[in-house]
Amino acid sequence: MQDGNLLHIISHTDLDGVASAALAWHVNKGMGLPIKVSLMGYGEVDNAILESIRSGQKLIVLDLFCQRDQTVDEIDRSFPVDGAPFLFDHHKSTFDRYSNRKWAVVDTGYCAAKVYWRWLMKQNLDEDLRTTIASMESLINITNDRDLWLGEIPDSRLWQGLVTICGPWGVLMRLVSDPSPVLTRGERNAAQDFVDRQEIRFEQAKTKIKRTGDDLSFVGDGLLEFGDVSDFCGMILDRDPTPPLVAAVSTKRIGGDWALSLRSRDGLAGKIITLLKDGRKVRGGGHGDAAALYFPYSYTEDQIHNSVLAAIKQEKERSEVPNVTLGDLFKGLDKI
Secondary structure, three states, X not given: OOOOOOEEEEEOOOHHHHHHHHHXXXXXXXXXXXXXXXXXXXXXXXXXXXXXXXXXXXXEEEOOOOOOXXXXXXXXXXXXXXXXXXXXXXXXXXXXXXXXXXXEEEOOOOOHHHHHHHHHHOOOOOHHHHHHHHHOHHHHHHHHHHHOOOOOOOHHHHHHHHHHHHHHHHHHHHHHHOOOOOOOHHHHHHHHHHHHHHHHHHHHXXXXXXXXXXXXXXXOOOOOXXXXXHHHHHHXXXXXXXXXXXXXEEEEOOOOOEXXXXXXXOOHHHHHHHHHOOOOOOEEEEEOOEEEEEEOOOOOHHHHHHHHHHHHHHHHHHHHOOOOOHHHHHHHHOOO
């Protein structure tokens, strides 16, 4: 898997995925191999990984991972004993299942781009390559601020806005040709205009929220655009005086299937993913408070909504069950 004649970089389509892919491109452009870059979602990544493995390609996977156990089995079989890690991720679902694998570097404390960047900086690299990687630190920090919802670097929202208006491939080309984190005047103006219009969409979407008690705020298809989800859900969860446990936004994709974005503040979004994804019809991934599910076209929006509510109810009931310890049992023996 590591000795192919082509390098395949597979990454996600948000700012973290794009920045991760750009970093991987700059790191590997001098190795002499042609570089193929694929930006995709969770529903496509299994086939892309398997295709690369079976073609003998060198592989780097960033900011997302496969959904099927069969894919992992094939990775385990084909990974050489002395191979270097090829997966760099930060999602809790990946950490819980695969953080002990030699082919994976997973750290939930940073975005995927920073997980990869930090690993690279610990390697024995020539000075020119180390200088290239170090020069991208500001971009990586902007990405980390955006993906972890830190809100400490204002330009991080503008960069995510660029991903929306230019598409992930447009921003990737920008970062491949110029990895500078400094926005040009045109980039800044366009991104700021997008953010201003985004605020108007947010006000309209707020009037269409389907609220179910304290459990769920659900926004249906057609109200928000790609790239709106994190900011909108963050507004619901952080600014609402009585926030729900989960905020969700559904989107009907071009192929007819559904993408459901979930956000929470106590790890519930990730637990819902675990409860609902089955690896066949319903796929998904993410970490505790930011995750996504993909439902087939045969589902209706009401079915998706009700599935999420059922998962929330199940998790609440599970967490409310008293935990009986050995100490409790021994206390009971005193009365026998």
